[in-house]
Amino acid sequence: MYALVDAVAFYASAEKVFDPSIRKRPVVVLTNNDGCICAVSPEARALNIPKFEPYFKLRHLLNKHNVVVRSSNYELYADLSTRMMEVIGRFSDSQYIYSIDESFLQFTGFAALVKDWHQYGHDIRKAVWREIKLPVGVGFGITPTLAKAANHAAKKLEGYNGVAVIDDIPSAKAILSRMKVTDIWGIGKRLGQKLALMGINDAWTLAKQSPKHMRKQFSVVVERTIEELNGHICLSWDEVKSPKQEIYSTRSFGERVTNINDLKGSLATHCATVGKKLRQQASLTHRVVIFAHSSPYEDNFYKRSYLYDFPVPTNDSRVIANAMNEVLSLLYSEGVRYYKAGVGALELVSERYIQADLFSTSADNKTLMQSMDKINHRFGKGTIKLASEQQSKGWSMRREFLSPRYTTRWSDIPRINCCD
Incomplete structure (x- = not known):
């Protein structure tokens, strides 16, 4: 048996943890620079407040319903997630x-101790x-995909009250027949449109299709999804979430x-972030892309990007920052009034299986990077940083409603x- 446990409107719910005065009020959380709404509490959802709409367009509606507005408090969310x-x-x-607010559970030895899965949830x-x-919502299923479907039912389908279990055909039909095909894990909007042309609109109809036939029509991913919906385990933890093939840091x-030093400081910070993410998944990059541009909504739109190839693949933040410095000019x-900048690591390879080059020496200092990561993990992000990272907060993202x-x-x- 598998389970998927995730938080209900995690960002919005996290804002309520230490502020009981807003526990029953509608809450929305904004994206970087307070641009769009990215999280909506159940109370705000009941007011038909949409996600991913610009904040300025909905400001009047939010004020009308006395909605609590918060900027994204990533430090708080990460700690509460842990x-x-x-x-x-x-x-x-x-x-x-699986993500900041989702966790899969697999029960082997524990399964014998559970007498009632609903009560356990x-x-x-x-x-x-x-x-x-x-x-949180809790969904149990005999495969990871069914656990994900049960979790959807637990939070969004009437009658489940936070917990749902799919452990046989009747329970699977009861839930899957009420789910859109695009509600199934791995079935995106475009694929859903193609399936709709075949008369496949709900998850139960998809489950009744021939896996081999659907593989020929679409892909092995669809085949595995159908197998999982029918109780046949096809996914392992490694397949659930594999290492990223590209890593970006942009904001x-x-x-x-407008100042070159501020732009350099921003890009150096992105270089440090990319290096850290590479080390976290034990990857190296052969190539980075470095870019910056003005706002597309302003006159004389300006955009530049440059590729930099490393003689030896790297995950050292200093090496990546030096590459950025070479193309900065x-x-x-x-x-130019720069609106956005970033760094992306491309052509990633595993650190474990990299073949050394006899004629090119790596400039990486693994011991130094490990020490920096450990110190920042223990004492907080940014305790130690590259000298080129910007100290000024002028370019930092706007968070006017930060809790x-x-x-x-x-x-x-x-x-x-x-x-007393």
């Missing part, structure tokens, strides 16, 4: 953290709420950047006043 995953992990002998929900104050500026143009970082900043730790 705590939530620790609680969830106690309920299984195998856990796979509610026990998980109660534990997470009691210790973290985050609402729009809080204020327009080609990237920068006097008078306190209750668990990661000493000055923001909640204070409790006890009265």
Whole structure:
């Protein structure tokens, strides 16, 4: 048996953890630079507030309904995610953290101890709420795909109240027949449109198709999805989430950047981020793309990008930053109001299987990078950084509605006043 546990509107719910005064109020969370709405609490969803719409277009509607608006508080979300995953992990002998708010569980030895999966799901929900104050949905299934479908039912279909179980054909039909085909894990919008032309509009109809025939029509992914919907396990943890083939770090500026030093500082920060992500998944990059551009909505739109090839693949942040420094003069143009910049690592290879070059020596310092990562992990992001990273906050993203970082900043730790 598998389970998928994830938080309900995680970002919005996280904003309510340390602020009980907004627990029952509608809450929305904005993307970088307070641009668009990226998370909507159930109360806000009931007001038909859409996601991924620009904040300025909905400001009047949000004010009308007294909606709480928050900027993305990534530090808080990451810490609450870690705590939530620790609680969830106690309920299984195998856990796979799929994303910041999703965790797969696999039950082998634990399965013999569970007498009622529905009750076990509610026990998980109660534990997470009691210790973290985050609402979660729990879906159980005999394959990872069915667990994902059950989780969808637990949170979005009437009658399941936070927990759903798919452990036989009747329970599978009851849920899959009420799900759109695009609600199934791995079935995107374009594929859903093609399936609709074949009369396949719901998940149960998809499950009844011939896997081999659908593989010929589409791909092996669709074949495996159908097999999983029928209770045949085709996915392993490694297949659920494989290492990224490309890694990017990019962000729009809080204020327009016109100075070359500010642009350099921003790009150096992105280089450091890309290097860290490469090391986290034990990858090296043969090539990076470095780019910057002005706003497409302003006159004289300007965009430049350059590819830089490394003689020896690298994941050292210093080496990547040096590459950026070599092309900076080609990237920068006097008078341009830069709106966005970033760095992308391309042509990734595994650090474990890289073939050394007899004539080219790597400039990487693995010991130094490991030390930097450990210090930043222990004492907080940015404790140690590259000298070229920007110290000024002028280009940093705009977060006008940022809540306190209750668990990661000493000055923001909640204070409790006890009265006699």
